[in-house]
Amino acid sequence: xxWYRTVAVGRKEFIQIWRDPRSLMIALxxxxxxxxxxxxxxxxxxxxxxxxxxxxxxxxxxxxxLKRFQASEYFNVLRVVDTYRAVAEGVDAxxxxxxxxxxxxxxxxxxxxxxxxxxxxxxxxDDNSANVAIGYAQAVVSxxxxxxxxxxxxxxxxxxxxxxxxxxxxxxxxxxxxxSKAFIIPxxxxxxxxxxxxxxxxLTIAREWERGTMEQLIxxxxxxxxxxxxxxxxxxxxxxxxxxxxxxxAVFWFxxxxxxxxxxxxFTTTLFLAVVLGxxxxxxxxxxxxxxxxxxxxxVTLLPTTLLGGFSFPIDQMPAAVRMITYIVYGRYYVSxxxxxxxxxxxxxxxxxxxxxxxxxxxxxxxLATRAFRKTLD
Amino acid sequence: xxxxxxxxxxxxxxxxxxDRHARFRLLVPPLIQMxxxxxxxxxxxxxxxxxxxxxxxxxxxxxxVSRFAGSGRFIVQAALSDRRQLIxxxxxxxxxVALHIDAGFAELLRKGEGAPLQVILxxxxxxxxLIALGYxxxxxxxxxxxxxxxxxxxxxxxxxxxxxxxxxxxxxWYNPDLNSRWFFVPGVVGSLTMVVVVNLTAFAVVRERExxxxxxxxxxxxxxxxxxxxxxxxxxxxxxxxxxxxxxVGVWWFQVPFQGSVLVLLLGTSLFLLSMLGVGLLISTxxxxxxxxxxxxxxFMSPAFLLSGFAFPxxxxxxxxxxxxxxxxxxxxxxxxxxxxxxxxxxxxLWPQMLAMAVLGATLxxxxxxxxxxxxx
Numbered sequence: 227x228x229w230y231r232t233v234a235v236g237r238k239e240f241i242q243i244w245r246d247p248r249s250l251m252i253a254l255x256x257x258x259x260x261x262x263x264x265x266x267x268x269x270x271x272x273x274x275x276x277x278x279x280x281x282x283x284x285x286x287x288x289x290x291x292l293k294r295f296q297a298s299e300y301f302n303v304l305r306v307v308d309t310y311r312a313v314a315e316g317v318d319a320x321x322x323x324x325x326x327x328x329x330x331x332x333x334x335x336x337x338x339x340x341x342x343x344x345x346x347x348x349x350x351x352d353d354n355s356a357n358v359a360i361g362y363a364q365a366v367v368s369x370x371x372x373x374x375x376x377x378x379x380x381x382x383x384x385x386x387x388x389x390x391x392x393x394x395x396x397x398x399x400x401x402x403x404x405x406s407k408a409f410i411i412p413x414x415x416x417x418x419x420x421x422x423x424x425x426x427x428x429l430t431i432a433r434e435w436e437r438g439t440m441e442q443l444i445x446x447x448x449x450x451x452x453x454x455x456x457x458x459x460x461x462x463x464x465x466x467x468x469x470x471x472x473x474x475x476a477v478f479w480f481x482x483x484x485x486x487x488x489x490x491x492x493f494t495t496t497l498f499l500a501v502v503l504g505x506x507x508x509x510x511x512x513x514x515x516x517x518x519x520x521x522x523x524x525x526v527t528l529l530p531t532t533l534l535g536g537f538s539f540p541i542d543q544m545p546a547a548v549r550m551i552t553y554i555v556y557g558r559y560y561v562s563x564x565x566x567x568x569x570x571x572x573x574x575x576x577x578x579x580x581x582x583x584x585x586x587x588x589x590x591x592x593x594l595a596t597r598a599f600r601k602t603l604d
Numbered sequence: 605x606x607x608x609x610x611x612x613x614x615x616x617x618x619x620x621x622x623d624r625h626a627r628f629r630l631l632v633p634p635l636i637q638m639x640x641x642x643x644x645x646x647x648x649x650x651x652x653x654x655x656x657x658x659x660x661x662x663x664x665x666x667x668x669v670s671r672f673a674g675s676g677r678f679i680v681q682a683a684l685s686d687r688r689q690l691i692x693x694x695x696x697x698x699x700x701v702a703l704h705i706d707a708g709f710a711e712l713l714r715k716g717e718g719a720p721l722q723v724i725l726x727x728x729x730x731x732x733x734l735i736a737l738g739y740x741x742x743x744x745x746x747x748x749x750x751x752x753x754x755x756x757x758x759x760x761x762x763x764x765x766x767x768x769x770x771x772x773x774x775x776x777w778y779n780p781d782l783n784s785r786w787f788f789v790p791g792v793v794g795s796l797t798m799v800v801v802v803n804l805t806a807f808a809v810v811r812e813r814e815x816x817x818x819x820x821x822x823x824x825x826x827x828x829x830x831x832x833x834x835x836x837x838x839x840x841x842x843x844x845x846x847x848x849x850x851x852x853v854g855v856w857w858f859q860v861p862f863q864g865s866v867l868v869l870l871l872g873t874s875l876f877l878l879s880m881l882g883v884g885l886l887i888s889t890x891x892x893x894x895x896x897x898x899x900x901x902x903x904f905m906s907p908a909f910l911l912s913g914f915a916f917p918x919x920x921x922x923x924x925x926x927x928x929x930x931x932x933x934x935x936x937x938x939x940x941x942x943x944x945x946x947x948x949x950x951x952x953x954l955w956p957q958m959l960a961m962a963v964l965g966a967t968l969x970x971x972x973x974x975x976x977x978x979x980x981x
Contacts, residue, residue, distance in 0.1 A: 361738030
């Protein structure tokens with residue numbers, strides 16, 4: 227393998243990309259589009275949940291409870307209705323996601339102290355939003371309940387005991403404000419890399435076969451490994467440029483913290499790119515058809531990376547069988563590396579297991595890729 | 605005229621049957637996605653890996669810790685012996701939650717001075733952390749309440765029964781167990797129908813153009829309107845079949861309830877397919893090779909999918925993106941799907957979505973048919 231010939235193949239490939247405006251658009255516009263869409267559109271932060279209230283009592287006590295819902299930034303008490311039917315209609319139409327129903331004996335039972343129950347009807351269609359809404363509602367109601375209790379104890383002359391015995395001091399690390407964008411955006415870098423593998427590098431060899439230029443390439447003195455390295459080189463550079471683009475947008479536009487070092491990021495990105503481009507290349511060699519190659523590549527690289535790589539759905543909450551499968555999804559290693567570099571500032575030693583897994587993958591793919599392509603014409 | 609359209613449709617179906625790639629496109633990605641969304645896609649938080657540093661070693665502290673283990677949400681992995689270990693575990697990501705109970709916890713509890721339970725959460729996954737924090741607060745509140753009642757019953761037993769309390773009874777409608785599968789599977793009907801129909805329609809025309817067979821069709825007595833009908837009706841049928849199949853898998857295999865009327869869903873699906881056929885045709889007029897069609901498909905589907913509310917709630921998006929979602933046909937279809945599957949609502953509730961899809965579908969089809977006829981001339 228000589229450097230001179232490898233670079234020549236690389237230059238040819240680069241010129242080909244440069245003169246094809248669509249490839250160029252995929253290479254440069256797509257990362258920006260993905261970043262903007264996901265950065266703005268993908269959020270699990272839930273605030274201002276539309277609430278409708280059905281207060282069957284309208285007492286001072288029930289109003290005080292509803293005021294607490296109104297005061298919370300998580301709820302937005304849209305309307306106060308006076309029939310159960312109206313509650314059902316509001317939830318059916320999706321106009322309110324949560325309905326608070328206060329019973330007609332609310333204050334009475336609160337006074338005679340058998341304890342009273344407030345109903346929270348939640349639209350469970352979106353189970354995650356419902357769960358979060360219930361959590362917030364629970365907090366509002368138990369806060370109210372606590373205050374009522376303390377007040378009562380003071381009135382009973384139990385003032386010295388009218389205290390909250392336990393308090394939770396929670397500290398959130400790495401993503402202090404629990405913003406979902408800080409959790410999602412670092413993973414977009416992996417997504418974009420996987421896309422380049424799927425939409426660009428998977429075409430390189432297949433295109434030559436389809437256009438009939440493979441014969442010309444084979445008749446030149448370049449060796450098989452020179453073709454491979456030369457052809458992947460431009461995509462590798464594009465991948466790095468895209469990664470830089472994504473990281474810049476993430477840090478400077480979306481203000482996601484970047485606590486690690488650029489060196490670690492560069493090293494791990496190189497490894498992941500090697501894997502993704504290698505896989506694209508192998509697919510390209512095996513299918514010899516551009517369309518087939520890009521479709522297979524999309525299924526093999528992009529789909530698993532987004533769905534099983536821990537990009538949005540947490541791996542540790544998946545069923546055990548699926549969790550085992552995720553170990554062969556190479557995207558998962560890079561996604562976890564990215565999140566750790568961005569948010570935790572992790573260095574290579576902390577990332578060792580994932581980096582090792584990626585390195586093994588890269589080695590394996592390199593061996594397979596060099597074997598996949600033979601300079602023959604059958 | 606009907607005869608010619610019929611022949612055209614037969615030709616398209618034959619072509620689909622004999623095209624290895626089209627078969628692959630039709631079967632494999634839907635199957636994979638169906639399985640992943642049915643089994644793996646969840647934001648639920650069930651087993652939060654937790655470590656405990658209990659420096660108090662009292663009955664009270666042990667009681668508190670055992671409540672975490674007993675809640676079914678937390679998996680208490682290890683009992684640590686010093687703070688350093690705790691920090692390491694969180695740093696390495698081996699645990700999501702660390703509970704730290706300092707020496708003197710029970711003492712402060714007895715005095716009623718607000719004994720602190722220190723909680724450290726790995727916020728990397730903001731959603732998991734947020735839900736876990738909610739559970740932690742619930743467990744702590746219940747512990748405090750029980751402790752309070754306990755203390756009161758020892759000093760003034762007569763008063764315990766009188767202690768006022770407000771409880772919240774949660775009633776999730778439509779999805780009582782808050783099962784993620786019930787949320788995702790109806791959505792998959794929409795997203796997969798979109799992928800399959802747009803792909804097929806776009807490729808059907810572009811392929812003929814690329815191979816040069818479009819010219820052969822032009823010299824037949826087929827009129828442009830008939831050609832368009834022949835190029836859309838088959839995929840309309842495929843779309844309906846695909847939607848029906850996924851719905852059946854969802855109901856029979858994944859046990860997602862179907863509460864509404866099949867006719868409402870059929871109407872919704874048909875209206876949705878109009879938009880998708882329109883988009884497919886439009887892409888085919890913009891592209892001259894299948895490769896370009898593939899890339900264009902991606903550029904359409906990626907935003908259509910992300911902005912539809914499939915996984916991420918539209919109400920959490922910034923205002924300008926929320927506006928953009930109004931031109932996304934999938935957004936309306938998902939509301940109809942979830943409405944018919946889970947809520948069992950009918951046209952009385954869903955008519956705005958039907959209307960919006962009808963308008964979008966008519967507009968998209970008109971534009972694409974006009975462009976398509978022009979591209980034939």
